[in-house]
Amino acid sequence: MKEEIGILGGGSWGTALAISLAKKGYSVDMWLRDKKKCENIIKTRENVNYLPGVVIPENVGITDDLLEATTNKSVIVLAVPSHGVRSILDTIKENINKDQVLVNVAKGIENDTLDTVSQIAKEIVPDAKYAVLSGPSHAEEVARDMPTTIVVASEKKEVAEYVQDIFMTPKFRVYTNPDVIGVELGGSLKNVIALGAGISDGLGYGDNTKAALMNRGIHEISRLGIKMGANIRTFGGLSGIGDLIVTCTSMHSRNRRAGIKIGQGMSMNEAINDIGMVVEGIKTTKSAYMLSKKYKVKMPITEEIFGVLYENKDVKQSVINLMLRDKTHEMEDLSYNIDECW
Structure with a gap:
C-alpha cells in the first residue's frame, strides 16, 4: 500500500x-x-x-x-x-x-x-x-x-x-x-455528561440517575449543536448517543472515572492527578459552559458540573438544583407547537 x-x-x-x-x-x-x-x-x-x-x-x-x-x-x-x-x-x-x-x-x-x-x-x-x-x-x-x-x-x-x-x-x-461540527460537538460534549455520570456513581446513586443524566444530557448537547449549525440527526448517531452511552457507562472512560473520584470527595485537581492521564471533559466543561452563555442555550447539567469543578459547589446540592428546576415539558423546545394541538 x-x-x-x-x-x-x-x-x-x-x-x-x-x-x-x-x-x-x-x-x-x-x-x-x-x-x-x-x-x-x-x-x-x-x-x-x-x-x-x-x-x-x-x-x-x-x-x-x-x-x-x-x-x-x-x-x-x-x-x-x-x-x-x-x-x-x-x-x-x-x-x-x-x-x-x-x-x-x-x-x-x-x-x-x-x-x-x-x-x-x-x-x-x-x-x-x-x-x-x-x-x-x-x-x-x-x-x-x-x-x-x-x-x-x-x-x-x-x-x-x-x-x-x-x-x-x-x-x-x-x-x-x-456534519463536521455536529460530530465534533457530540464527541466533545459527551465527556461533560460522562463526568456527571461518574459524579453520580461516586455519590452512590443508581441507574435511574445515570439514565436521567444521559437522556437530558443529549438534549443539552443537541440544543447547543443546533445553535452552532449542526444537524440534529447527528446526535442520534455514533458520535452522539453512541459515544455518550459508552463514555458514561464504562470504566475505560477517564471522564467517568474522574467523576467518580469527585463524587467521592476529591477535588478536580486531585482527581486529574489520580487518573494520571488527560481528562478532556475537565477543560471541555469550561468551554461548554461559555458556549451556552454565548449562544444563550439552556444547559443545566453542564452549568452544575461547571459549578462543581470551577466554583467549588457542593455536588449533592447540584443534584438538588437539577431536580428542583422549574417544571417544564419533556420536549421543552417544541412545547409551544405541541400545546397547540394537545
Missing part, C-alpha cells in the same frame, strides 16, 4: 489507531513528545503507560521528530489532546500540503477561543483537507481487535470516503457523515 500515515500523539488512542492501521499493512510513524518514552517503546514494542500488554507491530515507526512524522505522509492523524492541537499545527503548518489529509481524533473545545479543532485547522492550515473521526471507541478494545463502529465527517464527500477506506477493517467499521 502506497499510503504512509503519520500519527501525532502516542497516548492510548493514537497507539490503538497505529496498531490497527499497521495490521492493515500501512507504514505508520507515531510521534511522541517524550524522547525516553519513544526509546522505551522502540525497545519493548509496547506502550506500557497506556496500553500495557498490547504488542505494537514492527511497521509502526516511533519518533520524537515532528517533521519525520509528517513529511511525505498521505494522512496525518491529530491524536494529541485538543488543547495541544493549535501549537502542533503551528509547528507543522509549513510541512502540510494540499494533498495530505488531516484526520482529527481529539475530542475537545479550546478554552480561550471556544473553537473546535476544525475551526482551528481552518485558521492555521486553511487549504488542508480535513476530517474528524469519532464515536464509541475505547482504545483498549480497538487495540485488541474488538468489533467497533465509528464515524468520519468531512465537508467533502471524497475526503470522508477516502478516510473511511483507510481506516475500515473487518473489526473497525467506519460510517461517513457530512
